[in-house]
Amino acid sequence: MNTLRINAARLQDKIRLLSAFGINDAGGLDRTTFTPAELAAREWLKNQLHQLRLSVRVDEAANIWAVRNGQNELPFIVFGSHIDTVPNGGKYDGALGVLLALEVMNVFEENGVSTRHPLELVSFSAEEPNPFGLSTFGSRAVSAKIGAKHLEGVHDDKDQLLTDALRLAGGDPDRFEQARRKPQELAAFLEVHIEQGKRLLQQDIPVGIVTAITGIYREEVTVAGEANHAGTTLMRDRKDALMAASEIMLAFESVCRDHPADETVGTVGKIANFPNAANIIPEKVQFTLEIRGKSRDDIQEINNEWDKRAAEITERRGIRLERRLILDQAPAAMNPLVMSICALQSQQLGYPSYPLGSMAGHDAAHMAALTRAGMLFVPSIDGKSHCPEEESRIEDMEKVGNVLLHSILALDQQLDT
Secondary structure, eight states: OTTOOOOHHHHHHHHHHHTTTTBOTTSOBOOOTTSHHHHHHHHHHHHHHHHTTOEEEEOTTOOEEEEEOOSSSOOEEEEEEEOOOOTTBOSSTTHHHHHHHHHHHHHHHHTTOOOSSOEEEEEESOOSOOTTSOTTHHHHHHTTSSOGGGGTTOBOTTOOBHHHHHHHTTOOGGGGGGGOOOGGGEEEEEEEEEOSSSHHHHHTOSEEEEEEEOEEEEEEEEEEOOOEETTTSOGGGOOOHHHHHHHHHHHHHHHHHHOSOTTOEEEEEEEEEESOOTTEEOOEEEEEEEEEESSHHHHHHHHHHHHHHHHHHHHHHTOEEEEEEEEEEOOEEOOHHHHHHHHHHHHHHTOOEEEEEESSOOHHHHHTTTSEEEEEEEOOGGGOOSSTTOOOOHHHHHHHHHHHHHHHHHHHHHOOO
16 A cells, blocks of 8 residues: 555646636636536546546535445545636646546556545535635535525526526535535545645645635625715815725735734725716725634734724724625634644655645635545645646645545544544
């Protein structure tokens, strides 16, 4: 068993084949959730799994599962990620985790490896933000964080209902809750992903062992002022919503920059100005504000300080502030046993590893509510992700793939439940 290694050339070939689904003229991938390109990629993946003689099924949330039987009636050791992309995305985000899981299954099959636990590959539906507005859709369905009521009336910007799209992918909105898994069914979950940052690359370390997945707090903020003539209204008489919003956003950035934790970050990523005319003082501005951090305390510290500064600006400028909570996702710690097993396997294989928090959300955050969960990171060239330039070195992917393989074997030996 100690001599088992993944086949890097075969992995590269699978990356090439999967990246053909959704390729656009700019070299990026448009393989967003439940689009024709993503549906075709799903069929390709299922075909690959059938070739390995795995038992393949699509659940009610359109997640793809593939089982390799074990010797005993023990809970499943699950591993995988997702194959959907952001618009004009890259070929590694999510897909690498599924393809490495496929490669591990390939190695076990061709070497006749027998495990005590049954093994299960998963490709989750709709991990990325998508036109239906429900990211980490598949893993949230599995972990009972969303149900059929969350599907009602949901549609994309082309008025396609989510329920119809789900059926096209093999899901069943009428029996949606049956996608949920029970904790006693699962022994552990492992996900491989590109880092999407520069920490591993800058330290020249090939294996990242994730300690926790960031919490995400998101609001829609409305700044309400008064519309008036841009020429005849003196500066002292203005209640300019856009200027007030700009000051509030810069105050938010200042609070985030001053926070001592490097992994606590804030973003204003979407903004709308009303009425958005050159000769009218803006009446209203809406923007999304997001805070990410490795602990609830870090997120709350940002929120508390920004709240004070925003209140001062609001009063001084004579405008109104309305805040609507969109998302408050708690940080998810990874399982200490899974982390220690991954670190030990990396050491025994002769690969340096480094513990780090994930500053992006992942399916593993929701699986952690069900079972022992862990994540492995592959270094990202220039830290780029969600873009056509997204890239990782094959030698790093190979090393992390070998750590995944041997961690699964170690979990199989050490876990009895």
